[in-house]
Amino acid sequence: MARARPPVRRDAALSRRWMVPLLALLLAACSTPAADPSPGPQGASATGGRASPDAGEVVAAITEQGLRDRLEALATATGDAAPFRATGSAGYDRAATYVEEQLVAAGWTVEPDAFETDAYADPGGTVLEVEGTRFGAEDVLPLVFSPQASAEGPVVTVGGAPETAEEGDVGCRVSDYGDLPSGAVVVVPPGGCLRRDQLVAAQDAGAGAYVTYAPGAPDGIVLRPTLVRPDGLDIPGLWASPAAVEALAATARDGGTATVSTTGRTERTRTRSVVAWLPGASEEEVVMLGAHLDSVLDGPGINDDGSGVAALLEIARALGGTTPGASIRMAFWSGEELGLQGSHHYLGTLTDAERDALVAYLNADMVGSPNGFAGVYDEDAAASGSEDVRDLLWDAVERAGGTPVEVDLHQSSDHLAFTTAGIPTGGLFSGAGARVTADQAESSGATAGAPADPCYHQPCDGVDNVDLTLARTLTAALADATVQLTAGGGP
Numbered sequence: 001m002a003r004a005r006p007p008v009r010r011d012a013a014l015s016r017r018w019m020v021p022l023l024a025l026l027l028a029a030c031s032t033p034a035a036d037p038s039p040g041p042q043g044a045s046a047t048g049g050r051a052s053p054d055a056g057e058v059v060a061a062i063t064e065q066g067l068r069d070r071l072e073a074l075a076t077a078t079g080d081a082a083p084f085r086a087t088g089s090a091g092y093d094r095a096a097t098y099v100e101e102q103l104v105a106a107g108w109t110v111e112p113d114a115f116e117t118d119a120y121a122d123p124g125g126t127v128l129e130v131e132g133t134r135f136g137a138e139d140v141l142p143l144v145f146s147p148q149a150s151a152e153g154p155v156v157t158v159g160g161a162p163e164t165a166e167e168g169d170v171g172c173r174v175s176d177y178g179d180l181p182s183g184a185v186v187v188v189p190p191g192g193c194l195r196r197d198q199l200v201a202a203q204d205a206g207a208g209a210y211v212t213y214a215p216g217a218p219d220g221i222v223l224r225p226t227l228v229r230p231d232g233l234d235i236p237g238l239w240a241s242p243a244a245v246e247a248l249a250a251t252a253r254d255g256g257t258a259t260v261s262t263t264g265r266t267e268r269t270r271t272r273s274v275v276a277w278l279p280g281a282s283e284e285e286v287v288m289l290g291a292h293l294d295s296v297l298d299g300p301g302i303n304d305d306g307s308g309v310a311a312l313l314e315i316a317r318a319l320g321g322t323t324p325g326a327s328i329r330m331a332f333w334s335g336e337e338l339g340l341q342g343s344h345h346y347l348g349t350l351t352d353a354e355r356d357a358l359v360a361y362l363n364a365d366m367v368g369s370p371n372g373f374a375g376v377y378d379e380d381a382a383a384s385g386s387e388d389v390r391d392l393l394w395d396a397v398e399r400a401g402g403t404p405v406e407v408d409l410h411q412s413s414d415h416l417a418f419t420t421a422g423i424p425t426g427g428l429f430s431g432a433g434a435r436v437t438a439d440q441a442e443s444s445g446a447t448a449g450a451p452a453d454p455c456y457h458q459p460c461d462g463v464d465n466v467d468l469t470l471a472r473t474l475t476a477a478l479a480d481a482t483v484q485l486t487a488g489g490g491p
Helices: 021-031 055-060 064-080 091-105 193-203 242-254 308-320 341-347 352-356 386-399 415-418 436-445 468-486
Strands: 109-121 125-132 133-135 140-142 150-157 185-188 208-213 237-240 257-261 265-278 281-293 326-333 358-364 374-378 402-405 425-429
Touching: 055 468, 064 091, 064 281, 064 308, 064 468, 091 109, 091 265, 091 308, 109 341, 125 242, 133 242, 150 242, 185 193, 185 242, 185 257, 193 208, 193 436, 208 242, 208 257, 237 242, 242 257, 265 308, 265 341, 281 308, 281 468, 308 326, 308 358, 308 468, 326 341, 326 468, 341 415, 352 358, 358 386, 358 415, 358 468, 374 386, 374 436, 374 468, 386 402, 386 425, 386 468, 402 436, 415 425, 425 468
Parallel strands: 150 185, 185 208, 208 237, 281 326, 281 358, 358 425, 374 402
Antiparallel strands: 109 265, 125 133, 125 257, 140 237, 150 257, 265 326, 374 425
16 A cells, blocks of 8 residues: 655745745646656657756656666776775765766766865774673774774663663763763663764763664674764774674673774865756756765765765756756765765855755655665654655655655755755655665565665675666656756746
């Protein structure tokens, strides 16, 4: 059974530019004929130099083969050697150059957005020792921006035994750690706050080291969440595998100790997001699309977020040579995996008038998960006007042949900066490392209870980890919605 459309919330007044134009857009979207979902010829022109883009023809120009070609090009640029396409790496710079070349070839004006930022390097060698058992890189990794440090102390589990712990509001306050032994190695599940907040609270409570994990994570999966920024962090922070967490929990019950030694380090680096511009009949209204170009340190990032990058490049090719009503800007962000650095930097460079011109921001962060679904952003914290963007994307997914399901990412991708600026946002998402729910599985045919992307942030996130059919559906929907939004621009 297809999941029903979420109720439209009308409790907040829409901004001036959404009052009349968006109603016309939604009516036009409902009457747009569905495009043939079968792939067209490689490189076929959808536009032929017409004055304005046609949604059906733009959608028809997007093909699975075109997406695969771009994913393979990103894989080639990324290379096989770590740190893959991480911010500050040679792989990232090669990928950024590739994206710039593709955009120029499609007729867009490229505007690189260079900035200096903190990046993280890990030469390896981080170790956790628990009562004589030594865990290395297969079981523990330093969190991004964890200081290079060592600690030894009694093991204390926070939030209950790890085997029964659930994600919740735990570890976020100093009081959550109770009467903590000085220098303790604390083991903390995800809480209702950033892991940075947990580490700082543990540090202020007297902990010597912070270890986190994901309840119910499968064996062999070791992640590296970010601590967002390096300042104010004094104790080492680790992600631990189920085997390492089990050993720590047993030691905590027995009153034993553990030793932590981390080797990662923070470095200042210069990087760039790639921003491109397609002028419309009106340059006073701008629709913006974004996807992050960087990968994590530990995987090639072809689904996360090469799939979003490929989607935007296919849309850029299909729109090239047209003049939409509103202007279109695309961004390929750097530093997303380090804490959404590129998008926040970019918003900080805009004038008030430039921010006011942004009609909407559409995010594409993971659109080809192999056990994925057609997720449409529906976030409680979104800015006013985002409900209409959601509805537009919902209809576009249906026209593209998908069954949409609402998702709330809790602002955990690059749309956060735009939400904070009060700009309506929306996006499409096929799932990450979390297990697919029954509702999501019902909407897509995915396997409930299994991760949407079992290679999320892992070395196996290569070209073969992308569901091209799903990626094509979501790319087509994003292109469709973009054309509908830009049709409201103009003199």
